[in-house]
Amino acid sequence: MNMTQKMAAEFIGTLWLVLGGCGSAVIAAAFPEVGIGLLGVAFAFGLTVLTMAYAVGHISGCHLNPAVSFGLWAGGRFPANELIPYIIAQVAGGIAGAGILYLIASGNADFSLADGFASNGYGAHSPGGYTMTSALVTEIVMTLFFLLIILGATDARAPQGFAPIAIGLGLTLIHLISIPVTNTSVNPARSTGPALFVGDLAISQLWLFWVAPIAGAIIAGFIYKFFNTKEN
Numbered sequence: 001m002n003m004t005q006k007m008a009a010e011f012i013g014t015l016w017l018v019l020g021g022c023g024s025a026v027i028a029a030a031f032p033e034v035g036i037g038l039l040g041v042a043f044a045f046g047l048t049v050l051t052m053a054y055a056v057g058h059i060s061g062c063h064l065n066p067a068v069s070f071g072l073w074a075g076g077r078f079p080a081n082e083l084i085p086y087i088i089a090q091v092a093g094g095i096a097g098a099g100i101l102y103l104i105a106s107g108n109a110d111f112s113l114a115d116g117f118a119s120n121g122y123g124a125h126s127p128g129g130y131t132m133t134s135a136l137v138t139e140i141v142m143t144l145f146f147l148l149i150i151l152g153a154t155d156a157r158a159p160q161g162f163a164p165i166a167i168g169l170g171l172t173l174i175h176l177i178s179i180p181v182t183n184t185s186v187n188p189a190r191s192t193g194p195a196l197f198v199g200d201l202a203i204s205q206l207w208l209f210w211v212a213p214i215a216g217a218i219i220a221g222f223i224y225k226f227f228n229t230k231e232n
Contacts, residue, residue, distance in 0.1 A: 001059050003082070007089035009060035013052040014090045017064050018097030018193045021045035022118035025183075026105050042175035045184070050168030057164065065187040066090055067213035071147035074221025077154075090189040098193030119194040119202040120185040120209045128180035135182045136212050142174045143186040143216030144223075151224040185209040186216075 001009075024044035028036045036044070053062045061078075063069045066087045072078035098117075105111045119125070122135035130138075149170040153163035171186075178184045185191045191209035195202040 003085055006060040006082075007085055009056035010063060010086055010089035011093040011096070013056050013060070013062055013064045014093030014189050015097040015100070016052055017045070017048040017187075018094045018190055019100055020048035021190065022098065022194055023101050023104070025118040026101060038179050039176070042172045042179065045175050046168040046170075046172030049171050050164045053164030053167060060086075062164075064090060064093075064189070065213075066189055066210075067143050067187060067217040068147065068150060070214050071143075071150070071217030071221045074218040075147075075151050075224045076221075077151065087189075091192055094187075094189035094191075094193035095196060096193075098197055101194075102197055113198050116183070116202075117194045117198050118183060119198045120183045120191045121202060121205045122182060122208065123205075125201050125205055126181060127183055130181045132208065135208060138178050138181045139185055139209065139212035140216035140219075142178050142184070143213040144220040146170055146174055146186055147217045147220030148224060151220065182209070186213050188213055 021041070021044050024036060025041045028044075029038070029041050049062070049064065052064060056062050061072075063072070063086060069078060069083055069086045069090070073080055073083060102117070105117075116125070122130060122132045126135065150163075150167055152158060153166040174186055175184045178186075188210040191206060195206045195209075
């Protein structure tokens, strides 16, 4: 596949992740009487990755996340010269997904960006009122384990064909743990899209949702590389 095809796949995949995951939170989570709640939102994010892994995984690897690209690079599984194009496509896809979600959600008279629009945050912007330190630790650790799951499930020695299931369920578990803390990012592109629409506090806190996931992912890449170092 050429780079244009890979970038298109990353754009479409990340768009779907934001539209499906954030859309479930904005539109369906608290819908009167039949809302899907936290459990439903967690599964929605996991399902977006699972479905796109089968749809575009063979084209671009289905990163859909700058942190994943950095983690795979640190683990020796992704070339450095493709990082920037992938990140551009992922962020653009995240913004496009948020834009489509806004067009849909704003058709309801009760919709308000002041409700958060599924953006990530800490302190006053945390669903559970968690501090910046809690958010930082959560995002580093959750992304670290997400990358360990990805690196392990996609290893040539792992059972073939099941990686998307493990990765999707891994992301579901991560959301079940961390939605109350940060609304769960582990993905700078996912955080950037909604934040640009919400503005203000979401934008001022966006730095954490770039720094922490990328740091956690890089640490995971080095850990996995250590696991695969052969003794002399």
